[in-house]
Amino acid sequence: MDASHPAELNEVENPIRHLNELTALTQNKYGNTPRPEKGELLFISAMQLAQRAKWNEAAQKLQAAIQEAKRASAGEPEAISAMCLGWVYTRIPGHKEDAFANYSSALQHWESQLGRDNAKLKGFLNDLAAVYSAYGASDQAAEFTARANAL
Numbered sequence: 001m002d003a004s005h006p007a008e009l010n011e012v013e014n015p016i017r018h019l020n021e022l023t024a025l026t027q028n029k030y031g032n033t034p035r036p037e038k039g040e041l042l043f044i045s046a047m048q049l050a051q052r053a054k055w056n057e058a059a060q061k062l063q064a065a066i067q068e069a070k071r072a073s074a075g076e077p078e079a080i081s082a083m084c085l086g087w088v089y090t091r092i093p094g095h096k097e098d099a100f101a102n103y104s105s106a107l108q109h110w111e112s113q114l115g116r117d118n119a120k121l122k123g124f125l126n127d128l129a130a131v132y133s134a135y136g137a138s139d140q141a142a143e144f145t146a147r148a149n150a151l
Helices: 007-011 015-022 038-051 055-071 075-089 096-114 119-134 138-150
Strands: none
Touching (some): 015 075, 038 075, 075 119, 119 138
């Protein structure tokens, strides 16, 4: 990362760790091992690229996964990809607003599915606070911290 990019962003972990708490997705395909859908394949590929710190390529795959989820009217896969895209953008200098937009999109989905005051949001809200704080948006960071602490 360059000198103008906040080093604190390195402390924000991959949000994939929140999926068990946030998602309602279940495996409802029976029989033979189901073939992953296009959006799922794009997401998996993106996260593999992220593991290898190929951030720009990961961002492209996640953008495609979001478009595929929108096309399929799949809200939760869209939110998962947006959440991870927000995180990927924290790794790419100059993409602060993109990170904020994607994290915000994911948060709106989880709030609509779980409720604004659901304790399952706590970890994600703490991540948002860390991201906003690292970018110098202390008011928003304090708001997310207060919300997380209240859960």
